[in-house]
Amino acid sequence: MTKTRKDFRRKFIGNHRLSPESQMMGYGYDPMLSEGALKPPVFMTSTFVFESAKAGKDFFELAYGKRQAAEGEEPGLIYSRINNPDLEVLEDRLALWEDAEKGLTFSSGMAAISTCLWAYLRPGDVIVHSAPVYGGTEYLIRNILPAFGIQSVEFEAGGDEATLAPAIEQAKKLGRVAVIYTETPANPTNDLVDLHMCRDLADKLGEEQGHRPVVMTDNTFLGPLWQKPLSHGADIVIYSLTKYVAGHSDVVAGGAVGAADVMAPVAGFRTILGTMCDPHTGWLIMRSLETLKIRMTESANNARKIAEYLRDHPKVSKVHYLGFLEESDPCYSIFQEQCGGAAGSTFAFDVDGDEAAAFRVLDNLSIIKLAVSLGGTESLMEHPFAMTHSDVPDDVKNRLGITESMLRISVGIENVDDLIADLSQALDSI
Ligand SMILES: *Cc1c(COP(=O)(O)O)cnc(C)c1O
Numbered sequence: 001m002t003k004t005r006k007d008f009r010r011k012f013i014g015n016h017r018l019s020p021e022s023q024m025m026g027y028g029y030d031p032m033l034s035e036g037a038l039k040p041p042v043f044m045t046s047t048f049v050f051e052s053a054k055a056g057k058d059f060f061e062l063a064y065g066k067r068q069a070a071e072g073e074e075p076g077l078i079y080s081r082i083n084n085p086d087l088e089v090l091e092d093r094l095a096l097w098e099d100a101e102k103g104l105t106f107s108s109g110m111a112a113i114s115t116c117l118w119a120y121l122r123p124g125d126v127i128v129h130s131a132p133v134y135g136g137t138e139y140l141i142r143n144i145l146p147a148f149g150i151q152s153v154e155f156e157a158g159g160d161e162a163t164l165a166p167a168i169e170q171a172k173k174l175g176r177v178a179v180i181y182t183e184t185p186a187n188p189t190n191d192l193v194d195l196h197m198c199r200d201l202a203d204k205l206g207e208e209q210g211h212r213p214v215v216m217t218d219n220t221f222l223g224p225l226w227q228k229p230l231s232h233g234a235d236i237v238i239y240s241l242t243k244y245v246a247g248h249s250d251v252v253a254g255g256a257v258g259a260a261d262v263m264a265p266v267a268g269f270r271t272i273l274g275t276m277c278d279p280h281t282g283w284l285i286m287r288s289l290e291t292l293k294i295r296m297t298e299s300a301n302n303a304r305k306i307a308e309y310l311r312d313h314p315k316v317s318k319v320h321y322l323g324f325l326e327e328s329d330p331c332y333s334i335f336q337e338q339c340g341g342a343a344g345s346t347f348a349f350d351v352d353g354d355e356a357a358a359f360r361v362l363d364n365l366s367i368i369k370l371a372v373s374l375g376g377t378e379s380l381m382e383h384p385f386a387m388t389h390s391d392v393p394d395d396v397k398n399r400l401g402i403t404e405s406m407l408r409i410s411v412g413i414e415n416v417d418d419l420i421a422d423l424s425q426a427l428d429s430i
Contacts, residue, residue: 007030008026008027008028008029008030009027009028009092010023010027011023020093020096020097020224020293021292021293023093023096024093024096024286024289024290024292025290027089027092027093027096028088028089028092028093029089040085040086040089040283040286042086042279042280042283043080043084043085043086043279044279044280045080045084045279046079046080047078047079047080048076048077048078048079050076055076056078058076059075059076059077059078060078062075062076063075063076063078063082063083065268080276080278080279081271081274081276082271084276084279084282085279086279086280086282086283086286087105087276087277087279087282089286090103090105090277090282090283090285090286090289091103091104091105091255093286093289094224094239094241094245094255094257094289095257097223097224097225097228097257098223098224098228098229098230098231098237098257099228099230099231100230100237100257100258100259101258101259101260101263102257102258102259102260102262102263102264102267103255103256103257103263104255104256104257104263104266104267104270105241105253105254105255105276105277105282105285106253106254106255106256106270106275106276106277107252107253107254107275107276107277107278107281108240108242108252108253108254109134109136109218109220109238109239109240109241109242109243109252109253109254110136110137110140110240110254111254111275112238112239112240112254112255112256112275113134113136113137113140113218113238113254114140114275115256115266115269115270115273115275116216116236116238116256116266117140117145117179117181117216118269118273119265119266119268119269120178120179120214120265121145121148121150121178121179122150122178123148123149123150124149124150124175124176125149125150125151125175125176125177125178125179126150126151126152126153126171126172126174126175126176126177126178127141127145127150127151127152127153127177127178127179127180127181128152128153128154128155128164128167128168128171128177128179128180128181128213129141129152129153129154129155129179129180129181129182130154130155130156130157130181130182130183130184130186130193131154131155131156131157131186131396131400132157132183132186132187132188132189132191132389132392132396132400132402133181133183133186133187133218134183134187134218134220134240134388135388135389135390135391135392137181137183137218138389138391138392139391141181151171151174151175153167153168153170153171153174154167155167156191156399156400157182157183157184157185157186157189157191157192157193158186158189158191158192158193158330158331159330160194160197160330161197161201164197164198164201165201168201168205172205172208172209176209176211177205177209177213178211178213178214179213179214179215179216180198180201180202180213180214180215180216181216181217181218182195182198182215182216182217182218182234183217183218183220184217184218184219184221184227184229184334184338185221185222185322185339185344187220187221187346187384187388188320188346188347188348188384188388188389188402188406188408189320189348189400189401189402190221190320190321190322190347190348191331192322192331192334192335192338192339193217193334194334194338195215195217195229195232195233195234195338196232196233196337197233198215198233198234199215199232199233199234200233202214202215214235214236214262215233215234215235215236216234216235216236216237216238217229217234217236217237217238218238218239218240219234219237219238219239220238220239220240220243220244220375221243221344221346221374222339222342222344223237223239223244224237224239224245224292225244225292225293225296225297225342226296226300226339226340226342226344227338227339227340227342229338230257230258232337232338234258235258235259235262236256236257236258236262236263236266237256237257237258238254238255238256239254239255239256240253240254241253241254241255241277241285242254242373242375243373243374243375243376244292244295244296244374244375245285245288245289245292245375246284246285246288247288247291247292247295247375247376247377248288248376248377249373249376249377249378249380250284251281251284251285252281253277253281253282253285254277295377295413296344296345298413299345299411299412299413300342300343300344300345301416302345302411302412302413302414302416302419303321303343303344303345303346303347303411304323304343305416305420306409306411306416306419306420306423307319307321307323307324307343307347307349309420309423309424310349310423311324313427314352315351315352315353315427315430316349316350316351316352316427317350317351317352317405318349318350319347319349320347320348320349320350321343321347321349322335322339322342322343322344322347323343345375345410345411345412346374346375346408346409346410346411347408347409348384348406348407348408348409349406349407349409350403350405350406350407351405351407351427351430352405352430353405353430354404354405355383355385355386355404355405357405357430358383358404358405358406358407359383360426360429360430361381361407361426361427361429361430362381362382362383362407362426363429364425364426364428364429365381365422365426366422366425366426367379367414367418367419367422368380368381368409368419368422368423368426369381370382372387372388373410374408374410375410376410376412377412377413378412378414379409379410379411379412379414379419380409380410380412381407381408381409381410382407382408383404383406383407383408384402384406384407384408385397385402385403385404385406386404388408389402
């Protein structure tokens with residue numbers, strides 16, 4: 001009754017370890033369970049029929065943690081808020097990119113972030129977080145969590161222990177530090193956070209407090225291809241799958257991966273909050289995962305050429321592109337160590353002038369679309385100060401270097417000469 005899908009979770013051929021890009025086409029799925037269909041069907045069903053009353057009882061006992069799984073036993077399918085075949089296959093595949101034990105998918109990146117935080121924060125706790133973070137995350141931490149008795153202390157991305165350690169000292173005075181939350185590279189400045197440093201400070205705090213904070217990292221910008229935070233000290237890696245992973249700007253979804261015991265409370269909260277992904281979206285993301293590597297690689301190649309073009313442009317004063325980090329920059333060594341020197345394809349640049357100049361560039365774009373979001377096949381541009389980071393108080397934006405002359409570009413997979421021609425004529429409008 002309980003199926004083992006061991007053969008369909010092949011990680012090796014003999015001694016040869018398979019790469020995720022190969023595993024995306026088959027891992028975790030048994031065609032013989034679905035009439036031989038090569039691709040997983042979309043399981044558009046809210047509920048699942050039990051073969052017997054005993055089977056139903058067994059499934060529930062396992063799902064609600066009333067007993068441990070027997071050797072080789074897989075959780076049975078019960079109800080699509082708890083599990084669904086499309087999501088199970090997708091979650092197995094998502095975990096492969098970071099060699100994680102467990103992956104979970106959510107209805108949005110924010111659903112992933114909020115469910116992970118809710119699973120680990122309690123009234124009286126404090127969250128220490130890097131800044132800047134995604135606008136929605138910032139709003140959740142600044143405006144919503146305090147109503148539940150959760151305070152926060154921020155530290156600036158791009159610094160060393162001298163920036164994080166004082167934030168932790170301040171947080172300790174406020175309460176139990178339960179989460180160290182990071183976003184690296186930070187949106188939109190591309191400042192980096194050293195995850196080894198976060199892990200070491202979490203270990204130290206664990207000894208002092210008798211409760212080790214969980215290190216969470218939003219890996220939307222460089223993951224899962226270029227940056228693998230679990231191997232650098234993160235406990236939970238979070239994604240807006242809406243961006244590079246789904247990659248076609250046609251779905252909203254989120255993900256999180258980590259060790260099985262760390263993810264278990266998150267899975268429990270997801271079931272009760274109802275923040276899971278739906279089967280159709282899950283199916284689309286499985287399709288996207290098959291081309292993830294070639295999409296991310298091509299957009300990163302395009303991005304390098306565009307960053308170089310902008311660097312030499314007389315009307316551009318600064319390009320915040322990771323590939324241009326100077327060796328003297330504290331982020332340089334983090335970039336080499338943590339990102340393998342991969343610069344990704346979303347970055348900001350400052351034009352000469354004010355908001356009006358920046359807006360003129362956006363209003364004169366031709367094939368590059370004026371829209372928020374990132375990581376799709378098409379190139380998008382936006383104005384972080386007035387758009388994605390509109391909610392962030394002006395003084396915070398100014399301190400973090402998010403100015404009114406800053407534009408953000410997410411470079412897609414179009415022909416790069418066409419993109420440069422578009423930028424060239426748009427910049428002529430300043
Ligand atoms: C878009 C984004 C989110 C939020 O994801 P949604 O899928 O829009 O909910 C979180 N973090 C980062 C870095 C993002 O870019």
